[in-house]
Amino acid sequence: MKVDGRHFRSIWLEPDGWSVGAIDQRRLPHEFVVARLTTADEAGEAISSMLVRGAPLIGATAAYGMALAMRADASDAALDRAGKMLAATRPTAINLKWAIDEMQRALAPLAASARAEAAYARAREIADEDVEINRDIGRHGLGLIEKIAATKQPGEPVNVLTHCNAGWLATVDWGTATSPIYQAHDRGIPVHVWVDETRPRNQGASLTAWELGHHGVPHTVIPDNTGGHLMQHRMVDLAIVGTDRVAANGDVCNKIGTYLKALAAHDNSVPFYVALPSPTIDFRIDDGIRQIPIEQRAAAEVTHLTGRTADGRIETVCVVPEGSSVANFGFDVTPARLVTGLITERGVLNASRAALASAFPERSGVG
Numbered sequence: 001m002k003v004d005g006r007h008f009r010s011i012w013l014e015p016d017g018w019s020v021g022a023i024d025q026r027r028l029p030h031e032f033v034v035a036r037l038t039t040a041d042e043a044g045e046a047i048s049s050m051l052v053r054g055a056p057l058i059g060a061t062a063a064y065g066m067a068l069a070m071r072a073d074a075s076d077a078a079l080d081r082a083g084k085m086l087a088a089t090r091p092t093a094i095n096l097k098w099a100i101d102e103m104q105r106a107l108a109p110l111a112a113s114a115r116a117e118a119a120y121a122r123a124r125e126i127a128d129e130d131v132e133i134n135r136d137i138g139r140h141g142l143g144l145i146e147k148i149a150a151t152k153q154p155g156e157p158v159n160v161l162t163h164c165n166a167g168w169l170a171t172v173d174w175g176t177a178t179s180p181i182y183q184a185h186d187r188g189i190p191v192h193v194w195v196d197e198t199r200p201r202n203q204g205a206s207l208t209a210w211e212l213g214h215h216g217v218p219h220t221v222i223p224d225n226t227g228g229h230l231m232q233h234r235m236v237d238l239a240i241v242g243t244d245r246v247a248a249n250g251d252v253c254n255k256i257g258t259y260l261k262a263l264a265a266h267d268n269s270v271p272f273y274v275a276l277p278s279p280t281i282d283f284r285i286d287d288g289i290r291q292i293p294i295e296q297r298a299a300a301e302v303t304h305l306t307g308r309t310a311d312g313r314i315e316t317v318c319v320v321p322e323g324s325s326v327a328n329f330g331f332d333v334t335p336a337r338l339v340t341g342l343i344t345e346r347g348v349l350n351a352s353r354a355a356l357a358s359a360f361p362e363r364s365g366v367g
């Protein structure tokens with residue numbers, strides 16, 4: 001997407017042909033800083049520290065991490081070691097495992113001498129495929145927005161609520177939940193986005209708002225607990241969120257708080273859509289609530305806030321009393337029955353095993 005007139009992806013191969021550039025998302029929205037990854041360990045640290053985050057982007061970063069590993073040491077042991085190290089960075093987004101499996105499938109049969117070049121080629125393919133997939137997600141989701149826009153008065157916006165950041169910063173480009181929004185906006189359809197701040201890391205307030213602002217999309221940042229009130233007062237036409245893993249039965253794992261939004265949407269008959277690329281589907285499991293591992297992150301993400309002071313200094317402050325216990329569950333699982341539809345690169349599907357298997361037969365046979 002464009003930032004101040006320049007086109008960016010969230011991650012890219014540098015002109016040197018081997019090192020990897022990435023936007024340091026921990027510094028947004030106040031500082032636009034680009035990081036340069038030169039080793040597999042740096043790629044792993046970028047994922048663990050959330051320098052990069054978002055299921056598809058985590059996968060693309062791991063793919064480039066495998067390429068960086070092969071550049072340094074293309075032995076079987078190094079291939080195995082890099083895969084294990086990167087897979088251990090974060091447990092919930094299945095795109096990470098998918099990308100590592102894809103890379104190992106491409107590299108294992110090759111002679112060590114051929115692995116580095118092949119690794120970079122496959123990593124670039126994974127990144128480019130993500131862009132195309134997300135563009136198609138946007139095209140299918142656009143139809144949903146267009147249908148609602150047809151019921152509005154001229155100039156009256158379609159009000160979309162989203163949670164966390166499932167924008168172009170969470171992917172290589174376009175985003176998943178934001179792709180339909182960008183495509184509607186770019187076609188002149190009035191849209192307005194309610195942006196859940198999304199505690200504790202505030203990916204909505206600091207990333208989604210930043211993205212939408214740079215793209216000129218009208219939006220309003222709201223405290224996480226506001227969505228139900230807005231839905232009760234018919235101020236939300238539909239919700240579109242992203243996801244880190246979808247179980248074969250259509251259960252959806254996403255940033256903590258998504259389940260509560262889905263409950264409020266169900267109670268107010270607000271359509272609740274989940275946008276996802278097919279690598280996010282985990283056909284190996286069919287009970288998301290019991291089987292998807294939920295990452296628990298550091299207490300400091302809850303107890304401390306980082307922001308910019310009025311005189312421009314970046315500061316971190318504590319907002320919780322010493323001695324209080326803290327729980328920081330990163331994700332929750334929304335049961336398929338609360339999901340109106342899954343917006344994928346192959347169309348808008350029911351949140352069901354039959355619909356997922358029919359749309360992605362080549363993947364549903366995964367043992």
Ligand SMILES: CSC[C@H]1O[C@H](OP(=O)(O)O)[C@H](O)[C@@H]1O
Pocket residue numbers: 053054055056163164165166167170171175176177203241242243244254255256330
């Ligand atoms: C397009 S996937 C976005 C998905 O990933 C985010 O999690 P995190 O920021 O912790 O990587 C969040 O669940 C988003 O919906």
